[in-house]
Amino acid sequence: MTASVSQKMMDELFHPKAIAVIGARSNESTENDGWVSRLMTFGYQGALYPINPKASEIMGLRAYPSVKDVPGPVDLAIFNVPFRIADQVMADCAAKGVKFAHIFSAGFSETGKPEGIRLQNEIQRIAKDAGIRVIGPNCMGLYHPKGGLTFNKRFSNQPGPVAFVSQSGASAVRMIAQGMERGIFFSKVISYGNAIDLDSTDFIEYLASDPETELITSYVEGIKDGRRYFDVIRACNKNKPIIVLKAGITEGGSRAAASHTASLAGSEIMWDTFFRQTGAIRVDDLEELLDMAVAFVNFRRPAGRRVGIVGRGGGLGVLATDLCEKAGLKVPPFHIETRKRLEQLIPESGTSATNPVEPDRDLAAWSAFYEEGLKAINDDPGIDFILTHLGVDIYGGIGTRLTESLDEAISILIKLSAQLSKPLVIVLYAGGRTETINAVLEAQKRCLEAGLPVYSSVPSAAKAISRLISYHEFLDRAAVNP
Amino acid sequence: MTASVSQKMMDELFHPKAIAVIGARSNESTENDGWVSRLMTFGYQGALYPINPKASEIMGLRAYPSVKDVPGPVDLAIFNVPFRIADQVMADCAAKGVKFAHIFSAGFSETGKPEGIRLQNEIQRIAKDAGIRVIGPNCMGLYHPKGGLTFNKRFSNQPGPVAFVSQSGASAVRMIAQGMERGIFFSKVISYGNAIDLDSTDFIEYLASDPETELITSYVEGIKDGRRYFDVIRACNKNKPIIVLKAGITEGGSRAAASHTASLAGSEIMWDTFFRQTGAIRVDDLEELLDMAVAFVNFRRPAGRRVGIVGRGGGLGVLATDLCEKAGLKVPPFHIETRKRLEQLIPESGTSATNPVEPDRDLAAWSAFYEEGLKAINDDPGIDFILTHLGVDIYGGIGTRLTESLDEAISILIKLSAQLSKPLVIVLYAGGRTETINAVLEAQKRCLEAGLPVYSSVPSAAKAISRLISYHEFLDRAAVNP
Numbered sequence: 025m026t027a028s029v030s031q032k033m034m035d036e037l038f039h040p041k042a043i044a045v046i047g048a049r050s051n052e053s054t055e056n057d058g059w060v061s062r063l064m065t066f067g068y069q070g071a072l073y074p075i076n077p078k079a080s081e082i083m084g085l086r087a088y089p090s091v092k093d094v095p096g097p098v099d100l101a102i103f104n105v106p107f108r109i110a111d112q113v114m115a116d117c118a119a120k121g122v123k124f125a126h127i128f129s130a131g132f133s134e135t136g137k138p139e140g141i142r143l144q145n146e147i148q149r150i151a152k153d154a155g156i157r158v159i160g161p162n163c164m165g166l167y168h169p170k171g172g173l174t175f176n177k178r179f180s181n182q183p184g185p186v187a188f189v190s191q192s193g194a195s196a197v198r199m200i201a202q203g204m205e206r207g208i209f210f211s212k213v214i215s216y217g218n219a220i221d222l223d224s225t226d227f228i229e230y231l232a233s234d235p236e237t238e239l240i241t242s243y244v245e246g247i248k249d250g251r252r253y254f255d256v257i258r259a260c261n262k263n264k265p266i267i268v269l270k271a272g273i274t275e276g277g278s279r280a281a282a283s284h285t286a287s288l289a290g291s292e293i294m295w296d297t298f299f300r301q302t303g304a305i306r307v308d309d310l311e312e313l314l315d316m317a318v319a320f321v322n323f324r325r326p327a328g329r330r331v332g333i334v335g336r337g338g339g340l341g342v343l344a345t346d347l348c349e350k351a352g353l354k355v356p357p358f359h360i361e362t363r364k365r366l367e368q369l370i371p372e373s374g375t376s377a378t379n380p381v382e383p384d385r386d387l388a389a390w391s392a393f394y395e396e397g398l399k400a401i402n403d404d405p406g407i408d409f410i411l412t413h414l415g416v417d418i419y420g421g422i423g424t425r426l427t428e429s430l431d432e433a434i435s436i437l438i439k440l441s442a443q444l445s446k447p448l449v450i451v452l453y454a455g456g457r458t459e460t461i462n463a464v465l466e467a468q469k470r471c472l473e474a475g476l477p478v479y480s481s482v483p484s485a486a487k488a489i490s491r492l493i494s495y496h497e498f499l500d501r502a503a504v505n506p
Numbered sequence: 507m508t509a510s511v512s513q514k515m516m517d518e519l520f521h522p523k524a525i526a527v528i529g530a531r532s533n534e535s536t537e538n539d540g541w542v543s544r545l546m547t548f549g550y551q552g553a554l555y556p557i558n559p560k561a562s563e564i565m566g567l568r569a570y571p572s573v574k575d576v577p578g579p580v581d582l583a584i585f586n587v588p589f590r591i592a593d594q595v596m597a598d599c600a601a602k603g604v605k606f607a608h609i610f611s612a613g614f615s616e617t618g619k620p621e622g623i624r625l626q627n628e629i630q631r632i633a634k635d636a637g638i639r640v641i642g643p644n645c646m647g648l649y650h651p652k653g654g655l656t657f658n659k660r661f662s663n664q665p666g667p668v669a670f671v672s673q674s675g676a677s678a679v680r681m682i683a684q685g686m687e688r689g690i691f692f693s694k695v696i697s698y699g700n701a702i703d704l705d706s707t708d709f710i711e712y713l714a715s716d717p718e719t720e721l722i723t724s725y726v727e728g729i730k731d732g733r734r735y736f737d738v739i740r741a742c743n744k745n746k747p748i749i750v751l752k753a754g755i756t757e758g759g760s761r762a763a764a765s766h767t768a769s770l771a772g773s774e775i776m777w778d779t780f781f782r783q784t785g786a787i788r789v790d791d792l793e794e795l796l797d798m799a800v801a802f803v804n805f806r807r808p809a810g811r812r813v814g815i816v817g818r819g820g821g822l823g824v825l826a827t828d829l830c831e832k833a834g835l836k837v838p839p840f841h842i843e844t845r846k847r848l849e850q851l852i853p854e855s856g857t858s859a860t861n862p863v864e865p866d867r868d869l870a871a872w873s874a875f876y877e878e879g880l881k882a883i884n885d886d887p888g889i890d891f892i893l894t895h896l897g898v899d900i901y902g903g904i905g906t907r908l909t910e911s912l913d914e915a916i917s918i919l920i921k922l923s924a925q926l927s928k929p930l931v932i933v934l935y936a937g938g939r940t941e942t943i944n945a946v947l948e949a950q951k952r953c954l955e956a957g958l959p960v961y962s963s964v965p966s967a968a969k970a971i972s973r974l975i976s977y978h979e980f981l982d983r984a985a986v987n988p
Contacts, residue, residue, distance in 0.1 A: 106855075107855055129855070130855040130856035131854060131855030131856070134820075135854070135855070140855075162856070190821070191821065192819070192820060192821020192822070192824070193819070193820070193821065194818065194819025194820065194821050194822045194897075194900045195819070195821040195822065195825070197819075197899075197900045198819075198822070198897065198899055198900050198935075201899045201900070202899060243821060245821070245824060269825075271821060271824040271825050271828060272824050272827075272828065273828050274827065274828045274831035274832060274837075275831065276827045276828075276830070276831045276836065276837030276838065276861075277824055277825075277827040277828035277831060277837075279827075279837075279839065279860075280823055280824040280827045280837070280860075280861075280862055281824050283858050283860045284820035284821060284823065284824050284858070285820070308828075308829070308832070308965075309825055309829060309963075309964075309965065310825065311963065336676065337674065337675070337676025337677070337679075337680075338616075338674060338675070338676065338766035338767070339672070339673065339674020339675065339676050339677040339725060339727070339753060339766060340674070340676045340677065340680070341762055341766065342674070342727060342753040342754050342759055342762040342763050342766050343677070343751075343753050343759075343791055343792070345754075345756065345758045345759040345761075345762045346753060346754065346755050346756045346758075346759035346790070347790070347791060348758070349756035349757065349758045349759060350756060350790070354758065355756075355758030355759075355761075355762070356758065357761065372613060372617070373588075373589055373611070373612040373613030373617065373622075374612035374613070374644070376765050376766065378761070378762075378765045379758075379762075380762055415676075415680065417679075417680055417683045417684060418676045418679045418680050418683070453680075461943060461947070462943075462944075465943070481791075481793065482791075483790075483791065
């Protein structure tokens with residue numbers, strides 16, 4: 025079994041006092057992307073040393089021919105060099121006494137070629153002998169807003185409660201970029217690629233005790249020590265929920281994972297058992313991963329699976345009901361008192377005071393309905409939470425009046441969410457309409473800023489909430505039969 | 507068994523020479539929505555008679571107190587009246603000799619109330635005795651661009667090959683509105699609600715022989731004559747594909763359908779059998795319905811299920827592979843010759859010349875890769891079609907250069923699609939980024955205008971194509987064992 029990495033050492037990795045960028049580009053600028061400009065733009069406060077034998081200055085910083093020439097100590101070296109010289113660079117780092125190496129460079133065992141495999145083994149050996157802890161190769165490295173670390177200068181500086189441990193660099197970029205738009209911000213994101221040293225397990229074990237992190241999400245292709253991974257996930261998941269996107273689960277996907285990060289992907293049956301026994305939350309793609317993060321960050325566990333649905337369009341209500349029930353939720357009839365209260369609030373025809381509720385046809389009348397209608401549903405003893413779906417597209421276009429009605433409806437929902445005793449989730453259909461999409465995204469943004477969970481489709485909301493409930497049910501069972 | 511409706515009679519319904527709007531609003535205008543203004547704005551060319559006892563003129567047209575006062579014949583009467591007077595209005599139509607009635611009004615048996623049920627039975631009896639064929643009640647009626655009929659003035663005038671037969675009005679509006687943005691245009695759309703006379707079966711039987719219609723899509727909650735429905739769908743599906751969204755399939759959904767259109771929803775097992783035996787294509791929501799329509803309209807049947815995948819982001823390629831295989835497609839390794847050709851086109855590290863292919867990191871280099879790379883994959887005897895996924899979001903933001911690269915890539919794809927012998931499908935990730943979404947929607951639009959199938963996620967593309975193939979496989983089997 026591989027050994028744990030100490031919490032203290034990991035803390036040092038996320039708070040490096042000095043970084044050397046080996047292979048810094050001589051033409052870096054604020055416009056021209058590169059590792060030095062990324063860190064400077066993002067606000068990294070430590071010492072920064074560009075390494076480039078052909079430059080004397082990069083981004084106003086003195087450049088050095090080799091990491092060995094740097095005057096002070098170097099905590100973290102970022103390798104931005106052709107893979108063929110990575111062994112020599114690692115030897116330089118060993119000579120310098122570098123603590124951590126992030127090998128951004130690719131071209132190693134993931135190529136399946138003898139040269140790449142040999143070089144990977146070589147840098148692994150040199151690093152191990154020198155006690156250098158390695159992230160990668162073939163990865164984006166670290167994003168840590170509080171420590172000023174990033175791999176993209178456009179990422180938000182705002183920290184949040186979610187950690188993402190990703191074997192895939194593009195998945196890490198997508199999570200952060202899309203997360204920013206969905207109100208999800210990150211404590212720490214790690215893209216670790218081929219994992220010749222630090223692996224998913226090491227990062228998750230660290231994050232389990234990291235006070236900045238409340239939710240751990242991960243993308244994994246393969247793991248080195250299955251037993252330790254299992255134990256770490258199972259222990260951690262009891263205190264902090266862990267969401268796992270296992271990639272390379274199909275026959276073709278497993279082949280793809282091998283040529284991506286040289287991972288042994290493991291069988292589907294093995295992973296089924298893993299999820300069943302650890303209680304880790306399983307998702308199938310990055311959209312679902314973000315949907316789950318939105319649920320954990322902005323939604324609280326309801327008392328049960330019974331949802332009261334409110335939305336315009338009778339058929340859309342029937343579909344929403346089917347989609348909720350298929351996701352494992354229940355859409356029961358209302359208590360007779362609830363129905364009576366709702367009937368007072370809506371016209372007698374073209375509407376429905378049963379579950380799912382269909383209020384007035386006119387979007388302008390929604391706010392008034394929400395104000396009283398959601399309270400009536402909230403008071404129903406047979407309902408555990410409320411889902412409302414709004415679609416401006418079903419009005420066939422958008423005008424000032426529709427935008428105003430949407431704005432007003434969102435304001436009421438934000439106000440009510442603080443008053444209701446039961447959780448509320450919002451589905452705002454965006455569709456692909458260029459005419460409406462900006463108004464809808466603006467409305468989504470307002471909800472998210474107010475801490476209200478918002479989704480763009482009923483299935484995505486229903487699946488996320490159902491899985492959130494399943495997670496808590498797993499913990500309940502585990503508490504009885506530990 | 508209910509009787510078929512003649513093709514000639516249905517043709518008359520879709521080409522009414524004179525329409526009376528009973529209950530036309532006296533304050534209708536081009537800004538203020540209503541049935542008269544909808545038809546006028548949309549370009550309906552026949553005689554139009556507003557009926558309103560309190561107005562003498564509406565939208566510049568002479569108004570009449572009753573349909574009985576209209577000087578000429580009336581083919582179609584649209585009921586926009588309180589449900590309590592619908593029986594009297596139907597009696598007036600009978601006296602006038604009206605051929606068709608579209609009852610937009612709601613408040614009938616879907617309410618579950620004795621008064622609504624009694625009135626519905628009454629108008630059904632009057633219409634039947636008078637030989638008036640009825641659409642509704644509780645529905646949006648007809649959208650027929652070629653005949654100038656619509657229920658929303660913002661809908662496109664452009665006709666297309668897709669018909670939609672929908673028991674739900676909001677679903678009909680959403681299909682048309684979203685369809686317009688996804689390159690899907692309609693021959694005829696029918697929203698038929700409670701279906702006291704003309705039912706889903708009647709419309710589908712008509713559309714099966716309708717030369718304007720090449721693909722039939724439908725939303726159904728319940729049907730009246732199960733045997734005839736089954737026979738009509740099975741016969742039609744052999745010549746024109748039929749996609750069925752069955753709503754009210756779960757316990758809660760079935761209850762919701764009862765209070766929406768007073769439908770008996772039928773059991774899940776019954777519907778499973780129906781789909782297996784008719785070969786009708788099953789979808790679970792409107793998004794999937796549109797995804798399928800895009801596949802049938804813009805994609806042609808590939809020789810098999812083996813897909814070659816191209817896209818940036820190694821992990822995103824692994825996920826795309828998993829998602830394709832989970833949807834029933836295959837992502838096989840390339841022929842050695844294909845791999846050799848691809849290796850010539852991309853840098854040796856940070857890329858992959860296997861399936862899924864990962865071309866150069868730089869979006870600006872994509873166009874050059876596409877030009878030659880897609881031809882190499884097209885020549886692979888083990889590949890039946892190509893899927894490429896593009897995500898500008900993984901660059902963490904968008905600038906002029908990225909927009910230009912995207913534009914250029916789309917131009918190449920459009921050009922290539924005409925040259926490749928195998929079908930091509932495009933996935934353009936939009937995400938929720940306000941910064942990038944307009945550029946992505948613009949790119950999607952260009953693809954669709956060029957007749958290229960485009961989706962916003964891999965699962966939606968993969969599921970739609972897999973189902974399209976399954977449809978053809980069903981026909982193949984049926985041809986052997988009719």
